Amino acid sequence: MQTSLKGLLAHQRMLDTTGHNIANASTQGYSRQEVTLQASRAMQLTVATPTGGVGAQLGSGVDVTGFRRIRDQFLDSQYRAQNTNLNEWTAKADALDTAELSLSEPGTDGINAQLATFWNAWSDLAGAANDSSAKQSLIQKSNGLADSIQSVRGQMLAAQQGAQGQYDAIAGAGGEVEKIAAELAGLNNVIARSMTIGETPNDLLDRRDVLIDQLSGYGQVSVENLDNGSMNVSFVDRGTGTSYPVVTDRTASWSGPPVGGWDPGGEMGGLLAVGKSPGGTIDGYLNQLDTITSSLVSTVNAAYGGEFFSVGTPAGATIKVADALQANPTSVTSGSGAAGSNDIALKISQLRGNASIDGAYKSFVAKVGGDLNESQRMQGNALILADSVENRRQSVAGVSMDEEMSNLVRFQRAYQASARAMSTMDEMLDVLINRTGKVGL
Numbered sequence: 001m002q003t004s005l006k007g008l009l010a011h012q013r014m015l016d017t018t019g020h021n022i023a024n025a026s027t028q029g030y031s032r033q034e035v036t037l038q039a040s041r042a043m044q045l046t047v048a049t050p051t052g053g054v055g056a057q058l059g060s061g062v063d064v065t066g067f068r069r070i071r072d073q074f075l076d077s078q079y080r081a082q083n084t085n086l087n088e089w090t091a092k093a094d095a096l097d098t099a100e101l102s103l104s105e106p107g108t109d110g111i112n113a114q115l116a117t118f119w120n121a122w123s124d125l126a127g128a129a130n131d132s133s134a135k136q137s138l139i140q141k142s143n144g145l146a147d148s149i150q151s152v153r154g155q156m157l158a159a160q161q162g163a164q165g166q167y168d169a170i171a172g173a174g175g176e177v178e179k180i181a182a183e184l185a186g187l188n189n190v191i192a193r194s195m196t197i198g199e200t201p202n203d204l205l206d207r208r209d210v211l212i213d214q215l216s217g218y219g220q221v222s223v224e225n226l227d228n229g230s231m232n233v234s235f236v237d238r239g240t241g242t243s244y245p246v247v248t249d250r251t252a253s254w255s256g257p258p259v260g261g262w263d264p265g266g267e268m269g270g271l272l273a274v275g276k277s278p279g280g281t282i283d284g285y286l287n288q289l290d291t292i293t294s295s296l297v298s299t300v301n302a303a304y305g306g307e308f309f310s311v312g313t314p315a316g317a318t319i320k321v322a323d324a325l326q327a328n329p330t331s332v333t334s335g336s337g338a339a340g341s342n343d344i345a346l347k348i349s350q351l352r353g354n355a356s357i358d359g360a361y362k363s364f365v366a367k368v369g370g371d372l373n374e375s376q377r378m379q380g381n382a383l384i385l386a387d388s389v390e391n392r393r394q395s396v397a398g399v400s401m402d403e404e405m406s407n408l409v410r411f412q413r414a415y416q417a418s419a420r421a422m423s424t425m426d427e428m429l430d431v432l433i434n435r436t437g438k439v440g441l
Contacts, residue, residue, distance in 0.1 A: 029210035084217065
């Protein structure tokens with residue numbers, strides 16, 4: 001009876017575990033579980049033989065020794081490395097996409113189109129040197145070019161600040177890393193206490209792994225398993241190898257990112273690479289745009305023979321038509337000779353295609369587009385690799401509904417067999433107790 005009861009209880013636990021697997025088939029980070037069994041300690045018997053009694057052992061059923069979590073730590077490590085790489089390129093691609101959109105190229109609203117309009121306005125003035133409407137149109141078109149440059153620079157600056165703000169929201173005080181560190185410390189505490197008394201808190205271990213996966217998206221992580229079931233988790237600077245603790249055993253250790261430069265990889269590394277100032281990718285774009293603007297101002301002013309554009313620092317944010325010309329557009333000088341001369345207007349109109357202005361701007365647009373395409377290409381490659389490792393990880397730890405349904409049938413049949421064995425033993429005892437010795441039976 002006891003042997004049959006142990007079989008019933010063991011297969012009930014197996015059915016319960018299978019039901020738990022099925023219920024969590026769609027739960028992020030869940031690892032399928034299985035019951036581990038071993039034969040119970042045998043009963044010591046003495047068996048009589050013609051030559052005397054000998055010792056023997058009679059099996060006494062099955063014991064449940066634990067509930068095992070199916071997980072491959074090597075695949076976890078591989079996935080986290082690929083996840084770091086994927087999130088780094090994703091952050092770069094998203095930030096550069098915002099910067100590239102600010103150019104509005106090709107299109108009628110971009111700087112390239114405004115430059116063409118500006119040169120055309122000077123050509124129109126050269127053909128009508130004394131026409132006040134042509135001068136008014138020139139000032140308007142020049143203002144449009146200046147506004148376009150300021151707008152592009154402002155949007156790029158906003159993209160840079162957005163990347164920096166996103167980085168601060170992850171790594172700064174009260175950010176995502178700090179929140180995860182606090183939860184990890186709490187989980188380490190509960191897990192360590194559970195393991196000390198011989199329990200295996202599989203669902204808590206799954207939750208801890210999910211949080212470490214999230215951290216691996218923010219930067220390269222280092223995980224050190226401790227004997228008590230707890231762990232140390234740190235970010236690693238890929239350039240220097242320096243570790244920055246996130247959790248030390250049961251204590252949240254994250255105190256914010258290091259002062260100065262570091263290369264954590266992941267989303268933080270991608271955001272820093274694009275948005276930091278000085279030295280970030282967008283910072284380089286801003287400097288390049290300021291250089292083009294300064295060249296435009298100096299070249300046009302030199303050809304004009306005076307101040308047509310005024311500019312401050314930074315050039316791209318401060319360029320504008322000289323206040324005196326805006327106040328009185330008819331004062332625009334079209335020529336250096338007598339009234340009606342147009343040599344200045346012709347000279348400026350012939351600056352179209354200038355290597356330091358139009359040519360430099362086209363190269364600038366090509367660089368922004370090229371950087372974005374490279375980031376998107378690397379993001380696509382990283383996504384393929386990350387998905388490949390995740391598929392392998394899920395093949396080990398994921399729940400297969402076909403397998404679980406097969407297990408349900410198998411465990412149910414085993415449960416029924418144990419119940420049948422108990423019923424048979426009950427019938428035998430009934431015969432022994434209630435019917436033995438009755439006449440006619």
